[in-house]
Amino acid sequence: MPRFANLHFPSMGLIRHRLTPGFFTSQPDYLVLLSLSALVGAVAGLIVSAFEGAIHFLTYHRLHYFDSWALPAGITALLVILAGALFAAVGFLATAKLAPETSGSGIPHVEGALDGLHDIRWWRVLPVKFFAGALTLSSGMVLGREGPSVQIGGAVGRMCASLASKYPYAPHVLTASGAAAGLAAAFNAPLAGILFIIEEMRPQFRYNFTSFKCVTLASLTATIVLRYFHGQDAVMDIPTFKVPPLESLWLFLLLGVIFGVVGISFNRWVLKWTAFFKGYHRNNLRRVAGTGAMLGGLFALFQLYLPDISGGGVALITDFVREPMAWGLMVLVFLVRIVATLGCFSSGAPGGVFAPMLALGTLLGLAYGTVAAGLFPSLVAEPGVYAVAGMGALFAATVRAPVTGIILVVEMTDNYQLIMPLLMTTLGATFIAQAFGGSPLYSALLQQSLSTNAPAKEPEKPQTADIAAPATAAELNAPAKSE
Structure with missing residues (x-):
């Protein structure tokens, strides 16, 4: 029979890890990770909602601020255009000078962080991506807020991981959870946020049942927060079409x-x-x-x-x-x-x-x-x-x-x-x-x-066994040990 080197079959340890009940009562660290994932989702949903509001606020005021000046139409239009140029110039400059990793969508930076190739300086990424992104997007450029929302969510996850510094796997899981929460909140699409991490970031995401639950919980809480502020309607108000033949x-x-x-x-x-x-x-x-x-x-x-x-x-x-x-x-x-x-x-x-x-x-x-x-x-x-x-x-x-x-x-x-x-x-x-x-x-x-560019940091040597391996997946919950 031919051999397929890329196939991976989980050991009985992983199967036992996934099927054994009693996670919540036997593993306090499991509860900590889930609680932090819910916190990541809530904070990411709040920041992404504020990010969207800031873009709309700046766009509206840039377009209409000069209306009350009673200037000729051509002068008003020129001021609006100059304001757009100023917004974008400040956004570009802040990005390049304060946090170059926030240029672009930021999704490759999150993927590199999940793979241990980058570190997320959340204390820089969060304010720069928020304010520089809001300024640049409100200038009228052909850009979206969804990629930045993913990076904002990933930075929130890395920030909250500092609360669980004794768990070596927390930065990875919470960064992925934050990225999913950011996309879910940006599009009001919780399932898409979950699937984006599992499908698009599959080379970097270290999948097991615990990490999957954390991503799911973060996406859920982020969407709840977003809908609290913006309602439960779909993002796009288009007709509902009939099924084609x-x-x-x-x-x-x-x-x-x-x-x-x-x-x-x-x-x-x-x-x-x-x-x-x-x-x-x-x-x-x-x-x-x-x-x-x-x-x-x-x-x-x-x-x-x-x-x-x-x-x-x-x-x-x-x-x-x-x-x-x-x-x-x-x-x-x-x-x-x-x-x-x-x-x-x-x-x-x-x-x-x-x-x-x-x-x-x-x-x-x-x-x-x-x-x-x-x-x-x-x-x-x-x-x-x-x-x-x-x-x-x-x-x-x-x-x-x-x-x-x-x-x-x-x-x-x-x-x-x-x-x-x-x-x-x-x-x-x-x-x-x-x-x-x-x-x-x-x-x-x-x-x-x-x-x-040289990576922000060298790939980290895992402090424990590879989290993607069955042994580490068992360590995350390890209910079999407690039994």
């Missing part, structure tokens, strides 16, 4: 193939543009601030006169799904926004790419659905279904986490009945991306960062 599933598979090719190209261009901006900046603060001012001013201008080309894209998704344009115009907006997304995300701005990717998937998916409705009217009743499928497909092709993409989209849009079309589209996109050798976006960014 089974005969139309091949159209979703073809859409997935298209997005697989787009996703590979998008990832490669992100890496090229990121390398270009790093080579241009070369840690020169003037160039960093100048880049921020230029991009902030440009997209503040677009926000006034071409709003479809600015911002993260959540509002754009809602508008286009409810009132779609002609398919040619949507393709044009898609092409312009993909260039804008590449420029903003690759520049080193403290912002993410989740929401911009979902907007891109919506535009191309809706254009495809409009064309398909004209060609196959008996198979396509609602072109908006392909917009929902496009969101999940581009996420799957770039991040390489198809199940997370499916759950994320259905939680955000409240279209749970579209799981079958989403499965076809996301798996088609993933298979094409893998077949052509594309690398997952955040793993590729982490590797690029490690190849161009």
Whole structure:
């Protein structure tokens, strides 16, 4: 028989660890870890909610602060644009000077921390990511708050791990729990937060039942806190679509193939543009601030006169799904926004790419659905279904986490009945991306960062047995010992 070196079969110790009852009464350290995970989720949910509120507050006041000055319209518009340039310049400068690890989405930094390649200086990451991210995102640049929310959550987890310093596994588990809580709170999607850690961060996340429970509990508490402040409605207010006929599933598979090719190209261009901006900046603060001012001013201008080309894209998704344009115009907006997304995300701005990717998937998916409705009217009743499928497909092709993409989209849009079309589209996109050798976006960014910069710290030698090994998984709860 052939041998498969990558297969791993758990020992009886791990099986006994997972099946033995009485965890809560026999292991005080287990209770401590769960309690800290709940605390991480609550604090992360609170900070992410405040982060969203700060972005909306700054955006509104930047756009309307000068209205009361009774200036000519052109002067008011110029002041709004200059304010956007100033916001972005300060955000870029604070990031580069105070905490360079907060540039970009921050997800590769969290992945590196889970792998022992980076340390999270939470006392710097939390304030810098919050304030610099809020300033930069409120300038109108094509960035999302979801990636920064993951890094904020991971930093909260590392902060709370200092309360459990005697447990060598606490920093890893609580960092992962915080990252899941951050994504769950950003999207109001607790299941997506859990799956993102298990699926996207699977090379770094040391899975066992205890760590899984901690991640789940943190995501739950973060979502509860978010919904307390923002309500329980889905993030996107779009129609609930009917289930498309089974005969139309091949159209979703073809859409997935298209997005697989787009996703590979998008990832490669992100890496090229990121390398270009790093080579241009070369840690020169003037160039960093100048880049921020230029991009902030440009997209503040677009926000006034071409709003479809600015911002993260959540509002754009809602508008286009409810009132779609002609398919040619949507393709044009898609092409312009993909260039804008590449420029903003690759520049080193403290912002993410989740929401911009979902907007891109919506535009191309809706254009495809409009064309398909004209060609196959008996198979396509609602072109908006392909917009929902496009969101999940581009996420799957770039991040390489198809199940997370499916759950994320259905939680955000409240279209749970579209799981079958989403499965076809996301798996088609993933298979094409893998077949052509594309690398997952955040793993590729982490590797690029490690190849161009010395890691913040050397990989840590485990103080106990590898936490991913069955022996350490048993140590986390070890109910068999107490019995």
